[in-house]
Amino acid sequence: MLSKIEKLKEKLELKPEHELEIQSYTKQLLSQNKNFYQQIQRWGKRHCSGYLLPGHELLLDGFYEAVIGGEYQENLYTVVYRQTLNWYQLGLGDTDAVLLYNKVRQLVTSYGNSFGYSRLAYLLNQVVDLCISLSVEVRTLLFKMVHIKQAAEYESQRINQVFSILSSNLPSDLVKAYVKHQSWKYQVFALALGQGLDTVVEPLPIESCHLTRWLKEDNYRSVERKTFDALHERAHELSTIIVHQAAEHRPEQVSLYLQEFEQTSEELGRLLLECLEKHIAQMATHDQLTKLLNRTTLEAKFSRERALAQRLEQTLGFMLIDIDHFKKVNDEYGHFVGDMLLVEFAQLLVQHARMTDRVFRWGGEEFVVFGMLEPDAAQGMQQFAERIRQAVEQAEFCKQMKALQVTVSVGVVEFPASSELSLQRVFAQADTLLYQAKQQGRNQVQAAFL
Numbered sequence: 291m292l293s294k295i296e297k298l299k300e301k302l303e304l305k306p307e308h309e310l311e312i313q314s315y316t317k318q319l320l321s322q323n324k325n326f327y328q329q330i331q332r333w334g335k336r337h338c339s340g341y342l343l344p345g346h347e348l349l350l351d352g353f354y355e356a357v358i359g360g361e362y363q364e365n366l367y368t369v370v371y372r373q374t375l376n377w378y379q380l381g382l383g384d385t386d387a388v389l390l391y392n393k394v395r396q397l398v399t400s401y402g403n404s405f406g407y408s409r410l411a412y413l414l415n416q417v418v419d420l421c422i423s424l425s426v427e428v429r430t431l432l433f434k435m436v437h438i439k440q441a442a443e444y445e446s447q448r449i450n451q452v453f454s455i456l457s458s459n460l461p462s463d464l465v466k467a468y469v470k471h472q473s474w475k476y477q478v479f480a481l482a483l484g485q486g487l488d489t490v491v492e493p494l495p496i497e498s499c500h501l502t503r504w505l506k507e508d509n510y511r512s513v514e515r516k517t518f519d520a521l522h523e524r525a526h527e528l529s530t531i532i533v534h535q536a537a538e539h540r541p542e543q544v545s546l547y548l549q550e551f552e553q554t555s556e557e558l559g560r561l562l563l564e565c566l567e568k569h570i571a572q573m574a575t576h577d578q579l580t581k582l583l584n585r586t587t588l589e590a591k592f593s594r595e596r597a598l599a600q601r602l603e604q605t606l607g608f609m610l611i612d613i614d615h616f617k618k619v620n621d622e623y624g625h626f627v628g629d630m631l632l633v634e635f636a637q638l639l640v641q642h643a644r645m646t647d648r649v650f651r652w653g654g655e656e657f658v659v660f661g662m663l664e665p666d667a668a669q670g671m672q673q674f675a676e677r678i679r680q681a682v683e684q685a686e687f688c689k690q691m692k693a694l695q696v697t698v699s700v701g702v703v704e705f706p707a708s709s710e711l712s713l714q715r716v717f718a719q720a721d722t723l724l725y726q727a728k729q730q731g732r733n734q735v736q737a738a739f740l
């Protein structure tokens with residue numbers, strides 16, 4: 291595929307043999323006068339001095355070498371880019387740029403003619419046409435980049451605001467990754483736009499990316515990792531290329547890679563958003579510490595389970611479990627150990643529960659388990675509660691820190707689903723039984739059939 295500069299050269303009929311011709315003239319001139327680039331630069335500055343603002347370079351170093359040197363590949367694009375950027379920063383508009391290029395046109399014409407090379411003057415005029423076309427391209431690109439940079443800045447502010455409201459509920463590494471990604475992007479645009487930055491823009495190394503860290507600890511496994519990792523790696527690869535190209539002032543390359551970067555990050559963003567939605571939905575229905583269902587879902591699950599049990603003419607079992615003297619654990623070993631114990635305790639409950647049982651964290655150190663009983667298992671829930679009581683009694687918790695042993699008190703209620711008992715009623719009964727268990731010395735199960 292032809293590059294933009296190749297296409298422009300074709301349009302302007304600047305052929306490879308013309309470039310060779312210019313090169314051979316330049317060689318001749320250079321052999322006659324070693325300082326001729328500096329000379330023409332001084333000459334140019336004199337001619338264009340009317341446009342010169344104090345302290346500002348109007349025609350950059352390297353510009354004449356690029357124009358007169360005869361090599362019109364990527365380097366000319368880079369030089370014209372820097373030149374256009376320079377004018378853009380000085381506030382010169384399109385008309386000023388054309389006027390300046392006309393000065394350059396006069397300059398190269400008289401330069402060619404003064405050496406008696408009218409053919410060179412003609413060819414260099416084509417090069418000036420090429421520079422003007424490139425400059426127009428660059429200006430269009432600059433406007434586009436300014437626009438995208440503003441959009442990225444705005445997006446970054448918006449994300450910061452939204453996240454500062456939500457962040458206490460969102461995974462902080464994920465939030466940091468989003469914000470870092472956005473601010474990196476507009477810094478790259480700033481770099482490509484030649485704007486001075488307080489800090490050096492570095493590519494984003496994948497190893498230190500917050501997203502990588504978050505993904506490692508993603509408890510929800512909600513992202514399809516193979517696709518996600520490939521996209522994520524490509525985004526970081528692109529960031530290295532883009533920073534490099536931006537520092538080298540290659541706008542065509544920057545915009546090309548940024549386009550791919552945008553597509554990649556949009557796709558990444560889409561996958562992450564899906565994942566966040568799942569996460570937020572999860573937060574509404576699950577306890578964040580133990581990952582068990584929370585009390586807000588208890589009512590709905592209870593009604594559903596009771597309706598199913600009614601259809602099947604089954605008996606339901608409901609138990610309320612409370613860890614004995616849990617306050618002591620917190621007081622003696624701190625909340626961190628207390629939390630760890632709660633997590634391990636929840637895992638123990640899940641391990642012992644049947645597939646059909648529902649396990650909830652009611653709050654604090656209280657848990658609820660309910661489910662249908664096996665048709666022929668009389669007092670099934672009571673036996674199950676007893677098994678749990680024994681398992682807890684024998685278990686050691688928080689082994690990494692300090693092996694702890696605890697006991698539980700349990701209130702168990704069993705009732706036929708047809709009795710249409712409300713959750714409140716069942717819960718109150720289980721709570722009374724739990725209270726009795728505590729009163730009678732803890733580490734025991736109290737049960738009733740309603």
Ligand SMILES: Nc1nc2c(ncn2[C@@H]2O[C@H](COP(=O)(O)OP(=O)(O)OP(=O)(O)O)[C@@H](O)[C@H]2O)c(=O)[nH]1
Pocket residue numbers: 579612613614615616617618620624625626627628629632653654655728
């Ligand atoms: N670490 C930790 N502690 C919690 C959490 N939720 C509640 N607690 C603590 O659990 C303790 C419950 O104490 P109490 O209600 O007095 O009950 P207890 O010490 O277990 O005594 P009994 O129930 O009478 O055997 C309080 O100290 C709460 O601060 C939690 O999420 N993490």
